[in-house]
Amino acid sequence: MKLQLNIQPLNTWLNTNNEPLIISGPCSAETEEQLLTTAHLLAATGKVSVLRAGIWKPRTRPGEFEGIGSIGLEWLKRAKAETGLPTAVEVANAKHVEEALAAGVDILWIGARSTVNPFTVQEIADALKGVDIPVLVKNPVNPDLQLWVGALERINGAGITKLGAIHRGFSSFEKSSFRNEPMWELAIQLKTLCPDLPIINDPSHICGNRELIPYISQKALDLDMQGLMIESHVDPSVAWTDAKQQVTPAALSELVERLTVREPESQNEAFVDQLADLRKQIDKIDDQLLQKLGERMAIVGKIGEFKRDNQVTILQVNRWDAIMNKGISFAKALKLDLNFTEKFLELVHGESIRKQTEIMNAGKAEKGLAAETHTEVKS
Structure with missing residues (x-):
């Protein structure tokens, strides 16, 4: 907006x-x-x-x-x-x-x-x-x-x-x-x-x-x-x-x-065409990234259900450390900025925690609402 x-x-x-x-x-x-x-x-x-x-x-x-x-x-x-x-x-x-x-x-x-x-x-x-x-x-x-x-x-x-x-x-x-x-x-x-x-x-x-x-x-x-x-x-x-x-x-x-002052746009036709082609490539990769994130979160949801059914905590520090260490090593090999990589992994991990928390507490929230409704009816 x-x-x-x-x-x-x-x-x-x-x-x-x-x-x-x-x-x-x-x-x-x-x-x-x-x-x-x-x-x-x-x-x-x-x-x-x-x-x-x-x-x-x-x-x-x-x-x-x-x-x-x-x-x-x-x-x-x-x-x-x-x-x-x-x-x-x-x-x-x-x-x-x-x-x-x-x-x-x-x-x-x-x-x-x-x-x-x-x-x-x-x-x-x-x-x-x-x-x-x-x-x-x-x-x-x-x-x-x-x-x-x-x-x-x-x-x-x-x-x-x-x-x-x-x-x-x-x-x-x-x-x-x-x-x-x-x-x-x-x-x-x-x-x-x-x-x-x-x-x-x-x-x-x-x-x-x-x-x-x-x-x-x-x-x-x-x-x-x-x-x-x-x-x-x-x-x-x-x-x-x-x-x-x-x-x-x-x-x-x-x-x-x-200081170097650059123009926000270029009227050079070859430049415009090449830029449009490169942006199409980025758009395609962005779509793939989002699709993979969606697939990852679907698996996260299954893990959340599995942990819930087996009374296992959401956060397991050793697992998170392993993900971060592996991600940073991979980022170095790909010549990605390490600060960016850490923030990206933290965002993905934070969303995973949020999703699993939602799954873990879904039943409790429903039970709590039902109990509250029952109490109001009795009173």
Whole structure:
């Protein structure tokens, strides 16, 4: 089912010359000099479309720098006047919206900590009614596609048609090289739900360190995202917030220069024909995979009945270990990604457990319902 949003294409509300949209600027506006210097250096690269700066900073714990506040909007206004770059800021409540609009900010974005709270999003949406301004919505902190979709719907419901999403990764308990796990599949699901929705990638917050930003940026463009939001500071080593994930304007320019921009479609007839043939082959294999999975689950059902009749537990750890070890060895021989293989086997095993549990408890559920009905009749 497609997501029904009334939105305008990105190129109708922001001129990017058919290049990826590059939004850049400091994580936090710290001083007027810092912001203006950074803005001028970014403008001089000729690669930045929009100047961003954090004015209000929602921090995880109190006592940390929480943004310079409203005075930073005046600095941003001056930076816009001097460089000609449109400006963007994060807003987290109605007051932020009112002050940003009054200061002539061109683009607003809603942060991950705000997206997670429908009350906050609705407050922002109410403040935007009757306003014609682009709004970008970051994914929520946790991997919840419905929260992300709901936030977009609330903002669109307020009459905002210049609407886009920002993919900044998701919080995870698993240790990783990334500050926030990309979980690309959720961004892809959103794109599938609403193909016309512009999605901007935020490699700075996904990576948490500048070394990984080029890799994530390229992957985002390869997945047909429309642009990047990359934090830049005139001197990241002395930045007041998120110093490790900010790059200098010169480094940003070099990074963007090295990115390969690919087209989502090709008009080359030979390419189209060959691609169609390869896709037919994949479709055939996918059909075979699903058929084999169906056959496997039919056998799983028989095993479930056999275990039930012989009073044997569903989970047998030794058997699961053997399946996993054999699968990983086979995956290595086939040159399959081991992480993918583990997740695939875990999904199949999880479905097998679910199916056997259903078989094991089917009779008990019926008996329980009958007993409950009997009790109600007696009472």
